[in-house]
Amino acid sequence: MAKRPKTVPELVFADLLQHWNSKEVKDKSNANKQNQKIWKYPRTVGKTSFALIHEEKKKETSGAVSNKKFFVDTRRRKSGRVYKDSYEDITNQIVEMERVKAQQSEDASQSVDAFTTVMGPDHPG
Secondary structure, eight states: OTTOOTTSOHHHHHHHHHHHTSHHHHHHHHHHHHHHHHOSSOOOSTTOOHHHHHHHHHHHHTSOOOHHHHHHHTTOOOTTOOOSSOSHHHHHHHHHHHHHHHHHHHOTTSOOOHHHHHHOSOOOO
16 A cells, blocks of 8 residues: 555555455466467557558558568567567568568569568468
8 A cells, every 4th residue: 555646545546456466367467477478579569459550551651561561560679778578589580581572582583472481371360
């Protein structure tokens, strides 16, 4: 109760503490923490949905947005900020996509999607 925000009444805060300390809520929190650790390429766009971001990018480019560009834009890190996990895997994937795209440009007879080549096929859902 010592760290109760002044804007939250004592009775409400007491109920919140009781809720947060319940076994059900703690179990859910632990499950969520474990699920987040599984993510290989976490997004860095906050709560904004991919659908909204995709529509914005479509308007900016006046057409289709490539999977590669979308992946890069939704996982870009801010310079100077410290992150818990490494950005190296994501950077390596982006570099590989660039390499595949450059190789495709050299051999115009072959149509290859750089994103699909590096990341694998899309999964519905």
